[in-house]
Amino acid sequence: MRIAVPNKGRLHEPTIDLLERAGLHLENGADRKLYADTVDPDVTVLFARAADIPEYVSDGAADLGITGFDQVQEARVDNVSELLDLEFGRCRLVLAAPEDGDIDSVEDLAGKTVATEFPNITEDFFADTGVEPDIVEVSGATELTPHVEMADAIVDITSTGTTLKMNRLAVVDEVLSSSVRLFGRDDVLDEPKIGEVRTALSSVKQAEGKRYLMMNVPRDRLEDVRDVIPGLGGPTIMDIADEDDGESTVAVHAVVDERNVFETITEVKSAGASDILVTEIERLVE
Numbered sequence: 430m431r432i433a434v435p436n437k438g439r440l441h442e443p444t445i446d447l448l449e450r451a452g453l454h455l456e457n458g459a460d461r462k463l464y465a466d467t468v469d470p471d472v473t474v475l476f477a478r479a480a481d482i483p484e485y486v487s488d489g490a491a492d493l494g495i496t497g498f499d500q501v502q503e504a505r506v507d508n509v510s511e512l513l514d515l516e517f518g519r520c521r522l523v524l525a526a527p528e529d530g531d532i533d534s535v536e537d538l539a540g541k542t543v544a545t546e547f548p549n550i551t552e553d554f555f556a557d558t559g560v561e562p563d564i565v566e567v568s569g570a571t572e573l574t575p576h577v578e579m580a581d582a583i584v585d586i587t588s589t590g591t592t593l594k595m596n597r598l599a600v601v602d603e604v605l606s607s608s609v610r611l612f613g614r615d616d617v618l619d620e621p622k623i624g625e626v627r628t629a630l631s632s633v634k635q636a637e638g639k640r641y642l643m644m645n646v647p648r649d650r651l652e653d654v655r656d657v658i659p660g661l662g663g664p665t666i667m668d669i670a671d672e673d674d675g676e677s678t679v680a681v682h683a684v685v686d687e688r689n690v691f692e693t694i695t696e697v698k699s700a701g702a703s704d705i706l707v708t709e710i711e712r713l714v715e
């Protein structure tokens with residue numbers, strides 16, 4: 430089974446990092462290689478351009494792909510399905526025009542020219558509005574085109590807004606909201622290995638923002654402690670050997686949202702817990 434992942438650009442590192450955290454450690458994956466093996470002999474990683482990945486999966490060069498939703502939409506592939514929103518690479522595709530120009534709405538683009546790296550998405554966007562500008566495909570530096578009379582407006586990616594601002598462009602409308610997705614070719618979605626990879630990646634996402642809390646609690650204080658733990662499906666309670674003084678103690682483990690850790694520690698401590706440990710969670714398979 431092959432997974433196509435971005436070979437460079439801003440999605441490369443976070444994608445490799447996610448595979449590693451999911452337990453799919455890459456082997457012999459030196460820079461500039463086209464393929465890397467993983468610890469799982471049945472899983473190979475194929476490095477490709479972010480924009481080419483949907484096509485690779487659709488054509489069968491790979492079975493799974495990881496790339497931006499914008500790229501999947503642009504590729505217009507009809508035999509792949511999304512399996513997971515990996516929630517990084519968040520950005521928006523926007524229609525933008527010079528700040529001091531006369532384009533303030535989509536209607537102002539009738540008979541004008543729009544430059545973009547995403548001609549298909551742009552075409553679909555305008556088809557819905559009934560306005561039909563000329564669409565010019567460029568392969569980069571799109572923000573420059575309105576300043577060199579190549580275009581009146583652009584459809585391009587923005588996240589912080591810095592690039593638009595630097596080029597004195599203002600957002601006219603939102604076209605698409607994107608993040609990185611795991612997707613697969615429809616004819617292989619039932620294969621067990623596809624499910625295994627999806628579960629491994631999803632378990633990393635599930636664990637993000639969660640902490641594992643462990644503590645000792647005198648048995649007669651257990652209810653008080655249990656009441657203040659906002660655990661996922663309730664805490665796990667384990668007997669531990671009785672203390673020398675005959676007092677009975679239990680170990681309490683719980684998965685807690687990291688935003689609640691500070692408050693929970695204060696509360697369980699005053700409810701009688703001691704020896705409180707907080708650890709990170711690598712993966713959480715629900």
Ligand SMILES: Nc1ncnc2c1ncn2[C@@H]1O[C@H](COP(=O)(O)OP(=O)(O)OP(=O)(O)O)[C@@H](O)[C@H]1O
Binds near residue numbers: 440500519589
């Ligand atoms: N500023 C951004 N913030 C968040 N995500 C982004 C941003 N720019 C691009 N992306 C996401 O990353 C994907 C790939 O963009 P990136 O710039 O890494 O590669 P590229 O420029 O298409 O690649 P190449 O260098 O091979 O031409 C985009 O399709 C989008 O999903």
Ligand SMILES: O=P(O)(O)OC[C@H]1O[C@H](OP(=O)(O)OP(=O)(O)O)[C@H](O)[C@@H]1O
Binds near residue numbers: 592
């Ligand atoms: O809103 P911002 O945070 O400024 O991000 C937007 C910019 O990010 C992307 O370019 P990238 O940095 O990937 O460079 P590239 O043109 O070489 O792909 C995109 O093409 C925009 O130009």
Ligand SMILES: [Mg+2]
Binds near residue numbers: 438
């Ligand atoms: Mg880019």
